Amino acid sequence: MAVKGIIKKGEYYDSVTLMLVAREATKLDGVEDAALMIGTKENKSILESSGLLIEEFKGASESDLLIAVKAKDELLAGTAIKKVEELLKTKNLGSQESEEYMPKSLEGALEVLPDANMVIVSVAGKYAAREAMKALEHGLHVMIFSDNVPKDKAFEVKKYGREHGLLVMGPDCGTALINGAPLGFANVVNRGDIGIVSAAGTGLQEVSCIISNAGGGISQGIGTGGIDVKKDFQGMSFLTGLEALIDDSETKVITLVSKPPYPEVLEKIGEVLKKTDKPVVAAFLGADPELVKRIGAIPAKDLEHASLLAVSISKGISMKDFEKEIVRKDDELKELASQLARKLTGEQKYFRGLFQGGTLAYETQVLLKDILGDINSNAPLDPSLKLEDSWKSVGHTVVDLGEDEFTVGRPHPQIDFELRNKRILTEAKDPTVAIIYLDVVIGFGTNPTPAEELVPVVQKARETSNAIIIATVTGTDKDPQDKAKLISMLKAAGAVVFERNASATRLAGYILKNIGG
Amino acid sequence: MLANDLFKKELKVVNVGLLSFKESLDKVGVKTIQVDWKPPATEDAETLEALKKLLGNK
Numbered sequence: 001m002a003v004k005g006i007i008k009k010g011e012y013y014d015s016v017t018l019m020l021v022a023r024e025a026t027k028l029d030g031v032e033d034a035a036l037m038i039g040t041k042e043n044k045s046i047l048e049s050s051g052l053l054i055e056e057f058k059g060a061s062e063s064d065l066l067i068a069v070k071a072k073d074e075l076l077a078g079t080a081i082k083k084v085e086e087l088l089k090t091k092n093l094g095s096q097e098s099e100e101y102m103p104k105s106l107e108g109a110l111e112v113l114p115d116a117n118m119v120i121v122s123v124a125g126k127y128a129a130r131e132a133m134k135a136l137e138h139g140l141h142v143m144i145f146s147d148n149v150p151k152d153k154a155f156e157v158k159k160y161g162r163e164h165g166l167l168v169m170g171p172d173c174g175t176a177l178i179n180g181a182p183l184g185f186a187n188v189v190n191r192g193d194i195g196i197v198s199a200a201g202t203g204l205q206e207v208s209c210i211i212s213n214a215g216g217g218i219s220q221g222i223g224t225g226g227i228d229v230k231k232d233f234q235g236m237s238f239l240t241g242l243e244a245l246i247d248d249s250e251t252k253v254i255t256l257v258s259k260p261p262y263p264e265v266l267e268k269i270g271e272v273l274k275k276t277d278k279p280v281v282a283a284f285l286g287a288d289p290e291l292v293k294r295i296g297a298i299p300a301k302d303l304e305h306a307s308l309l310a311v312s313i314s315k316g317i318s319m320k321d322f323e324k325e326i327v328r329k330d331d332e333l334k335e336l337a338s339q340l341a342r343k344l345t346g347e348q349k350y351f352r353g354l355f356q357g358g359t360l361a362y363e364t365q366v367l368l369k370d371i372l373g374d375i376n377s378n379a380p381l382d383p384s385l386k387l388e389d390s391w392k393s394v395g396h397t398v399v400d401l402g403e404d405e406f407t408v409g410r411p412h413p414q415i416d417f418e419l420r421n422k423r424i425l426t427e428a429k430d431p432t433v434a435i436i437y438l439d440v441v442i443g444f445g446t447n448p449t450p451a452e453e454l455v456p457v458v459q460k461a462r463e464t465s466n467a468i469i470i471a472t473v474t475g476t477d478k479d480p481q482d483k484a485k486l487i488s489m490l491k492a493a494g495a496v497v498f499e500r501n502a503s504a505t506r507l508a509g510y511i512l513k514n515i516g517g
Numbered sequence: 518m519l520a521n522d523l524f525k526k527e528l529k530v531v532n533v534g535l536l537s538f539k540e541s542l543d544k545v546g547v548k549t550i551q552v553d554w555k556p557p558a559t560e561d562a563e564t565l566e567a568l569k570k571l572l573g574n575k
Contacts, residue, residue: 012555014535063556102553109531109550116550117523122534123554131533131554141523145534165519179528181547184538188545220524244520415537444541480544 001032004077005054005068007039013065013088014122015411021087028083030076031069036084039064042405046419049391106134120183121170122146128171129153136160136168143223144170145184148404155233162236167244169237170225174201174412177208177221184223185414187443188478192217194310195251197241199229199258200285202357202441203303206474207257207283209443210307210500213476216314219251220244226358229261235268242269246276254280255310256297259362260287270295281309285359286366286381302363304502333503337510340468340496344515348434348467351375351508352427353398354420356413357474357501360439361400364505371509372396378403393427396512414446421457428461434515435468435508436461439501440490442475442483451486458493468511469495472504 013021018036025034035052037043039060047053052068060066067084071077103109110116119135121128125148132142136157144157149171161168169176169183175198176183180191187205189212198204201223208218222241229235238258245251254276261269261284273280273296282297283306289299300306305326312322351368355361358379365375375381378390379400387394390405401413401420413420420438427436438458440450447453458469471490475483490497498504530549532539542549 016535016537100551102551104553104555106531106533106552109552113529113531113548113550116529116531117526118528119531119533120538122532122538124556127556135531140531141520145538167520167523179524179526181528181530181545182541183530186541240520244524247521248524250524444544445535445537 001070001072002074002077003052003054003068003070004074004081005052005057005066006081007056007060008065008067010063011065011088016415017088018065019411019416021084024087025069025080025084028071028080030072031080032072033070034080034084035066035068036088037066037410038062039066043410046410106131106138110138117141118143118178118183120145122184125149125171129157132157132168132170133160136164136166139164139166141167142169143173143176143183144168144225145173146170147172147407151227151232154227158228158233158236162240165240167222167237167240169223169241172201172225172227173223174414175204175221176223177204177218179220182444185412185441185443185445186221187212187474187476188480189476190215190217191219193219193250193252193314194255195219195245195248195253196221196255196257197224197238197245198222198256199224199226199238199261200359200362201225202439202474203257203283203285203359203363205357205441205443206303206360206501207255207307207310209474209476210304211255211311213499214308214311216307216311219248226259229258229265231262231264235261235265238265239268239272242272243275246272246278252278253310253314254278255306256280256282256284257303257306257359258284260284266291266295269297273297279313281306281313285363302367302502303359304500329503330506333507334510337507338514340507341511341514343466343468344434344511345466347431349512349515350393350430350433351396351398351435351437351512352393352430352433353437353508354423354427355398355400355439356402356420357439357441358400358402360441360472360474360501361398361402363501364437365398367502367505368396368398368509371506372512378405391423393430399423414441417447417450417453421454424457424461425464428465428467433465433467434512435470436465437504437508438469438471438495440471440473440475440486442473442481442486443479446481448481450481451489455489455493458490458495462494469493470498470504470508471495472498472501474499474501
């Protein structure tokens, strides 16, 4: 086996292009593994763990592109690297878009599309605020998908948006649904009368999908990014979004999704809510329901509860019938849990959740805390529960693979399954693991072939481990990926499959409670 | 244009970054234009240093 690598100085490609080329490279003759990454510290450690870190890479910087190939022999590795360079050239020309004119700047784009009203920014974090500010100064709304945006820059952008009545969705806003169009990672949902403001990307996906799958519809889905409801940002984007929904004649019910906002932000939300009679459901995950009631919103326990509540209100279903149904479903989960628990051996006791979606990772911790107690995580509810090493699980563990240590210079885990797939197999080798828990978030912008990439790994995990595999799929039948096929393939591979994270998490919690976990 | 006015208009998007976001919007029929974005050279410390040297600005 030979490992070869080259450094390309100052060449820029987006992370998805790099992933796609790396994938094509692994299919080349004699190639065992390949990686194309920006030379960040985190990426170097990823390369090291895959045995792809050659000596020269150690001195590389963040503006360098690293190309590494592991192949049967030197010759094949060298040939593969040449091929990778050729592939990059074709991708850089924009092979799919070669017919279409691509301006070099926002100003150039506005000459072609003068009545544009929204700009999506997904360039590297340190450049994102400047692009967003340019858009705002042209009077355009923005969605900033990029994360790692410097805090002071993010503040300036949000402040400008708030002062000028413009939406600033982000930074780190993964999802929005504007006028029925999916922006970023988003699903094809029914249109309807439920408007959403969400400071949580996968939270917006989960809620819009559950609403749509339950027969409701979405008027607008406004994302804000998680930092927006924190102390320093004072809910600037959240409040603008909420006011817009209050004024929107198509929106009859409003749903708010977030981690608990900073108390002062919560108060400001309450002030805005005084201006409306529209029913407002709030899933502020883990927040005190009394505080939520005090600001005039209906508290929801979790994203599933919030979504179904919003649908019930939209359809005029009585709250009594709604609550009865929730209790009946929970009893069913408990029954299923006691059946599944019997399959575990005495040694198996731990939960291992490997998440693509940050909000779902958070929601699972909130729900499991009530059932099982402390959950360790790289993005924990309580700082004392932070994993010392994000790459190693301890006890009950939830890993959010969308956190910076996993994403700097590489695509989001909803696009790139590689790191999680490896982690699934690591967890499967641990005899103390009782449940391997996975979310699969589909929709536009996410991995186009989740079944093909995940199911063989689930099968392999089942061959090595007796652990129960629970998967929750966030998506709709109209999404570009075939949701029904994905679910049936996961089931055939031996996974227990849900379409709501809260229910799936409760099942996991009840199973472990059954065995005294 | 205020946020609420946006809801009454046809959405038209400029995409700066991941091409896949434009492709998604193309599929649902939203008018979108892609910017061929590259990082500004002046933010790359090494290039900036080289430029300064070239211009005799030490």
